[in-house]
Amino acid sequence: MQKVGVIAKVRWDSPNTRSNSYTQNIEYITRGLDEHEKQEVLEWNEILDKIKNDSSNEQGFSRYLDYIERQEVEINIDNKNSFKTRKSSVLATDNGFNTKSGKEGLFDFYNDVISSSQRNFYNRKFDEVYKNGGLLWKPIVSFDNEWLKEHGVLVNNIIDEEKLKDTARKMMTSLLKERQMENKIYWVAQLHYDTDNIHFHVAMVEKNPTNVMDMSEEEEKDHGFFSQKSINQMKSTCVRELTDRSKEKQQIHDVARKRILGVAKETQFKEDYLEVFQQLSEKLSTYHYKNLKPHEKKWINTLSYAILQNHFPSEYQHFIELTSNEQEFYRRAYGDRSREMFKDYSQNCEKDLLQRLGNTLLKQIKEYKNSNHALNDKSSIRLSDELFKSLVYKEDSLQSIKQKERENTRSFSYSVSQENPVPNRLDDNLYNRSQTSSPYTLNQLNYHINKLKRVLERDVNKALREYEKLLYQQEIQKEGEYDSGR
Template sequence: MVGIVYKMKFVSPKNAKYILYIRYMDRDEATRTEWYEDYNFTLDDLKKTDLESYNDYMGRPEATSSLFSSTSDALKEDQVRDLKKSFRVAQKHESLMWQDVVSFDNEFLEKYGLYDSQKKVLDDKKLKQAARIAVSDMLEREGMSNSAVWTGAIHYNTDNIHIHLAIVEPEPTRPRRTFNSKYGGTYEDYVGTRRKTAGGQSSYERFKSLILENIIDNSEKSSAISKLQREVITPKNKRFISLFDFEARRDFKTIFRALPSDKRLWKYRNNAMKNYRPLIDGFNQKYIERNFKDEFQEFNRLLDEQVDYFKDTYGDSRADNYKQNKLYGKDGLYTSLGNALLKELSEYDKQLKQQYNIQGSGKVDLDHLPIKNNKNKKSVLNRQMMKDIQGMFDKTFEQKRREFAAERFKQELETEKEM
């Protein structure tokens, strides 16, 4: 079972459950628990079509918490009475009532430190605050911040603790529209759907995400993943050439020869690069293995932990997409490395054109470069190389090996035709 399920539904003030909810607002917790199914309508459709799932997600609560609101974790009697008056005014003015239910798998809550099944202790304060933040955000995006009132309660189930919310507008602000009745004919009513988007998310997705973000602090892990990718494995100020060895240099030229002549296509996610991506990815995999093996293992470990988290919260499809996007998505690791490599390949082409005075926008043909006499320059460069080799004992072998390989690569820019 997915760790969290979120459902929302709305009804007109003529619905019997709308009236029953108001009637039982000021009853004690035991009474509201007993009559729970009489005033809850959020999962009515599921109850009719899939009773087993309904019972899994909801069932009958063992107990119900005191009512809470936007300003209080436990409403006092006078506060409940005032809120009940607002709900009655909303009913009189034909406001719709929205009911939201956020249902949790108790094992999920326990896994993330929110519930102790042995002691039957729930961090209800954190759940109420998360609901408060999610409702406030939703009302703001729906233009109802100054018109809506709401109340909530936590229902304690054997397997699925859930938050129950009810929202109305004493003075309705939603637009009215003509709808088709399922019994035939038409009727006019306020619009109840909540599907406005925010950052590419539907109202449904955003509400659920805000609940999760505010009951489970996953920011440290997300930051660690971003830092590894941004500052260690793909830093903008580090060039591939500085870490090349002889094999990498040969692979670099192989990719250069294979790429299309039109350099405007040299963008990793460009459809025209589809057939070249395996070659680019293979190069970058070797680059990571040689230079950032430990960091990449940590990167994958953190990604796998995030995949487990998303499986718990959103299901398998969201989890699979998460890792795929982190590796090959728009801002993924291999996309970043691929574009960095393509940029250096483009710079390599530019240097060759300058060296050999080649005109034109197309890629240089490595196999048909003009012949140049670079014997004296090569001799000077080789003497400098020997001097560098003699100084290898002053630094670690690995550090000097990389510098040596980089210098050889620069020399090849000068003597490409001869080599």
């Protein structure tokens, strides 16, 4: 069984002396991490406890920066409870990897490697937070190396560390925005290569720390705890930045919007379902899918399933395969513990398809009602279950087909066919006509407009990030010790 692609955790430390404030959630915090990474978390807990008991003037959160940056370093605390630890190097070149740029070390919001003067600035700020009773948050994001290989981040033991660093920056930007902590945090990070999973640690403190020294344990937890929503946002940002699913999303769009809905809009289904059209034209209370009553939606969905099965069998099967594969991609990336992020993906895609196809059918039924072909004797019309049962093999057969296809994709294989076959049952002229008809052209135009919007939005966000970097640089330069390195 393959490992989860991305694991994210956030824990915190405080200057408080109560021991359980650091270990109470250790099982939750370390779940999913490998044994080496779990040991790191536990070891830092022990180091911090020793630091808090140290009577020297060297105590503070800056010790954590030494820990995550270590290059064969020793951490010594010489007092009656002396504690000594030696950790191996975390650098890529010391652990069988190379990096594209060759830049290794602590990095921050806009520097790939911080200078010694910048490091001194952070040391001072982190220790000031410690003395003022603030918290040190310690996010960690860990990647399955095979997953990084699948998406071109790790190739022939060469890691694209620039991409990982940029991902960390974007993750922190979205995380702080979600937490309403924008422009209120100092943070630095470091990539680690000394475990089976390449990962990065982040150290972050408040610029104007909230003093937790007089807080109760529950009050400190309320201030320090990161919700599952925040954790999920960290993971989704990393997955979005490190992978490109545009090709797969385009395939789903093409099958649903062009090969099914595009053709359906050019097809007169009343010729095959005249009796159903007759009855529905008089029984429906509205002709917009979202406004239908539950039992009316069931009628339309049953008709939609019949049309998908009888008119678009290969396209519908391909649609199920594509959406199931995409759902499995998310399951591979996020893991079953975060199944709420993806469990309904395929089902939601199908609901969207049914809604759009349903509106196409409702439009045709309404047109039929307004024509001279509608039945005159409205009182004799009765919509029966037997009528719908005669449309298809039964909805159960469709559900079994869908379930079988989804089960076939549970092998974590994400290769998707590049073929785009025209179904044999459709007339070639009708299919080709749909490719040049006005509805199809509008759908295509709308897609490209939305794609352009996304490109523009990324450019605007990039410009805003650069602006934020400049503001951040100006702000911390006012502190007098920070050299921008530019």
